Amino acid sequence: MIGPGSAVRVYLACGSIDMRKGIDGLAALVQADLRQKPTSGAVFAFRGKRGDRIKLLFWDGQGFCLFYKVLDKGRFPWPSAADGTARLTSAQLSMLWEGIDWRRPSWSAPPIRTA
Known part of the structure; x- marks a missing residue:
């Protein structure tokens, strides 16, 4: 995905x-609800009611980029409305974009190789 980079x-x-x-x-919505500046260079993520659609809004310095994804199966993991706003790392955004639950990723140690 062409996107904002890893330190966003x-x-x-x-x-x-x-x-x-x-x-x-x-x-x-970014200005009114999230109280952020839309042209700050941050990525702003929004989910639809059914949970299978997500939009990412990003200012690249020249204009807005709007990314839109619809999952074929499943739903995007999302906090409840009572939580207001959540901050994610760029790694968590990558997991979210792939439909992985960024709140509970299953990390495993690499297998130990024996000679």
């Missing part, structure tokens, strides 16, 4: 939004 700040708008919103509507 990521904000999740907890709860769900109307997925018909475009760049202008999402930028307005």
